[in-house]
Amino acid sequence: MNHLPQAWGRPRDDVYGAYDHSHFQTSGPIQHTQSPIVTGTSVVAAKFKDGVVIAADNLASYGSLARFTDVKRLRKFNDQVVVGFGGDVSDMQYLDRLLNSLDIRENYSSSETALNAKNLHTYLAKVMYKRRSDFNPLWNHLLIAGLDGEDKPFLASADLLGTTFTSPTLATGFGAHLAQPILRRTLPDDASVEDVDQETAVKLVKEAMKVLFYRDARSMDRYSIAVITKTGVELHEDEKLENQSWQFAEQIRGYGTQVN
Amino acid sequence: MVSPLADTSIGTGYDLSNSVFSPDGRNFQVEYAVKAVENGGTAVGIRCKDGVVLALEKLVTSRLLKAGANKRISTIDRNIGVVSSGLLPDGRHFVSRARDEAASWRSMYKAPIPSSALANRMGSYVQAYTLYSSVRPFGVTAIVAGWDSEAELPVDGQVGAGPKVGSGGKKEGQKHGGPFLYMIEPSGLYWGYYGAATGKGRQIAKSELEKLNLADGELSLEEGVKEAARIIYVAHDDNKDKEFELEMTWISSLSGPTKGRHEEVPKELREEAEKLAKKSLDDDEDEEEEKMEE
Numbered sequence: 318m319n320h321l322p323q324a325w326g327r328p329r330d331d332v333y334g335a336y337d338h339s340h341f342q343t344s345g346p347i348q349h350t351q352s353p354i355v356t357g358t359s360v361v362a363a364k365f366k367d368g369v370v371i372a373a374d375n376l377a378s379y380g381s382l383a384r385f386t387d388v389k390r391l392r393k394f395n396d397q398v399v400v401g402f403g404g405d406v407s408d409m410q411y412l413d414r415l416l417n418s419l420d421i422r423e424n425y426s427s428s429e430t431a432l433n434a435k436n437l438h439t440y441l442a443k444v445m446y447k448r449r450s451d452f453n454p455l456w457n458h459l460l461i462a463g464l465d466g467e468d469k470p471f472l473a474s475a476d477l478l479g480t481t482f483t484s485p486t487l488a489t490g491f492g493a494h495l496a497q498p499i500l501r502r503t504l505p506d507d508a509s510v511e512d513v514d515q516e517t518a519v520k521l522v523k524e525a526m527k528v529l530f531y532r533d534a535r536s537m538d539r540y541s542i543a544v545i546t547k548t549g550v551e552l553h554e555d556e557k558l559e560n561q562s563w564q565f566a567e568q569i570r571g572y573g574t575q576v577n
Numbered sequence: 578m579v580s581p582l583a584d585t586s587i588g589t590g591y592d593l594s595n596s597v598f599s600p601d602g603r604n605f606q607v608e609y610a611v612k613a614v615e616n617g618g619t620a621v622g623i624r625c626k627d628g629v630v631l632a633l634e635k636l637v638t639s640r641l642l643k644a645g646a647n648k649r650i651s652t653i654d655r656n657i658g659v660v661s662s663g664l665l666p667d668g669r670h671f672v673s674r675a676r677d678e679a680a681s682w683r684s685m686y687k688a689p690i691p692s693s694a695l696a697n698r699m700g701s702y703v704q705a706y707t708l709y710s711s712v713r714p715f716g717v718t719a720i721v722a723g724w725d726s727e728a729e730l731p732v733d734g735q736v737g738a739g740p741k742v743g744s745g746g747k748k749e750g751q752k753h754g755g756p757f758l759y760m761i762e763p764s765g766l767y768w769g770y771y772g773a774a775t776g777k778g779r780q781i782a783k784s785e786l787e788k789l790n791l792a793d794g795e796l797s798l799e800e801g802v803k804e805a806a807r808i809i810y811v812a813h814d815d816n817k818d819k820e821f822e823l824e825m826t827w828i829s830s831l832s833g834p835t836k837g838r839h840e841e842v843p844k845e846l847r848e849e850a851e852k853l854a855k856k857s858l859d860d861d862e863d864e865e866e867e868k869m870e871e
Contacts, residue, residue: 377736387737410734414687417733418680425652425676427841 349453353405355379357390358535359492360401360460361525363500364470364485364510365518368546369462371399372522376537377406383537391541393550394420398434398463399543403489404477405456412455415444434463434471446479458489463545470510485510491533496525515544527558594710606714607707610763613716617662618821619778619812622720623805624758624771624791628798628829629722631660632805634778634813637820650826654679654689657723658826658839662776664716671719675699687733692723692757696767704765714763718775721761724828724837725754778812785811798829802842806850807857823851
């Protein structure tokens with residue numbers, strides 16, 4: 318040992334060679350989120366002639382573990398907007414608080430018009446894009462459902478890259494692959510929205526949720542569903558999938574129990 | 578020569594700088610700030626059984642101002658409102674600070690600020706302006722009204738319910754929340770009140786409030802709205818100020834009309850309350866005339 322404090326407690330240079338100071342660093346470069354941790358799976362939504370239906374199950378997974386089973390992933394913003402969250406749950410909670418503070422600031426003065434779904438989608442898309450441009454994305458895929466400035470049904474998405482998209486039907490995550498084609502059978506284009514009533518749209522979305530539960534291993538049979546119309550938001554947060562039939566499972570070949 | 582101010586301690590030099598005591602223990606700058614409040618339009622707050630009402634006599638300073646615009650009662654958080662009397666810009670700064678306090682409480686504790694905590698923080702803030710020679714005290718007295726939720730609130734951003742069993746420090750049947758009313762003066766002094774009044778007509782307003790027996794906790798919110806309107810009308814001095822607008826906000830319980838939120842009293846109810854207020858004024862005048870005749 319010598320008189321230099323920086324050498325104390327370290328391997329001796331004369332025995333082990335020169336000390337590698339990279340081991341002594343307490344801080345590295347700032348690292349942002351590389352992957353989500355606790356996640357919610359698909360959000361599914363469809364327009365109909367008077368409004369929008371949106372649904373998401375109540376599960377938050379930790380990897381493949383079904384960690385939290387009563388998680389509400391649909392958030393009512395006001396009487397004409399609901400936001401559905403797919404992806405990281407803690408980022409969803411951050412966004413929830415952000416929307417809370419936005420709502421409080423928005424109501425400091427009582428204005429005639431509240432923020433509508435279109436306004437909120439613009440806002441959230443900008444938040445998402447800002448964060449991805451900082452290389453620190455909010456790991457979510459959002460569906461914003463409600464009414465636009467003319468009280469017409471509005472449905473659009475914003476994702477972790479800041480990408481925005483709008484369509485008569487939308488689904489995030491696994492649902493984008495599995496539910497979207499089913500939804501499109503009923504709602505192929507904008508014109509078809511006028512021909513679909515609330516009952517049909519709700520049935521369609523519930524059917525999509527059921528198919529997702531059949532095929533998505535990160536999903537659950539408890540879900541939340543909201544219908545947004547001019548009369549307000551009707552939100553149910555503890556629905557159960559009904560009329561399940563697992564008969565198709567016997568036909569599955571190539572994976573699972575029947576490998577061949 | 579005898580100074581015209583010889584019989585007061587004013588003009589002895591102890592009133593020229595903030596935070597300086599006079600030999601008999603007064604801070605004149607604060608007392609002058611109170612004078613500024615005494616010139617403002619009357620503001621009233623009533624704590625009712627199932628909510629709180631705020632009312633303000635908004636003196637019309639110009640015919641060029643749009644009627645009903647330029648609101649003076651402000652929302653701090655969803656469940657808290659503030660009305661102030663005195664220097665208007667000081668009132669706005671007070672509101673701005675209160676909003677910051679409410680927001681910072683939310684970001685720290687993930688829950689709305691309790692009315693008592695807001696009053697405490699704003700009391701401390703106002704008091705700090707009596708301590709330094711580089712600032713002057715607030716020229717406002719503010720009435721803070723709040724309804725603290727009686728329901729168990731989720732933490733902001735909470736998405737699930739958590740375990741249904743286990744510890745949590747909860748007491749069965751414990752009562753939470755309710756209506757709250759505080760008044761903060763330029764000195765930083767604040768008390769909780771059943772009924773509070775400040776501004777020009779505060780003396781009349783206070784004596785009217787005392788007649789309501791608010792401590793009994795029997796007055797309903799809707800009666801409170803009507804009383805508040807009547808008191809503003811009674812306290813208004815027709816001789817000095819010709820015109821005024823009545824501004825009123827309220828906060829009800831979760832089961833009430835505003836669902837625990839601070840909102841403007843709906844136009845219909847306000848107009849009805851104003852009609853009743855005017856009527857009761859007319860009736861009083863008639864009675865007085867009858868007495869004179871006797």
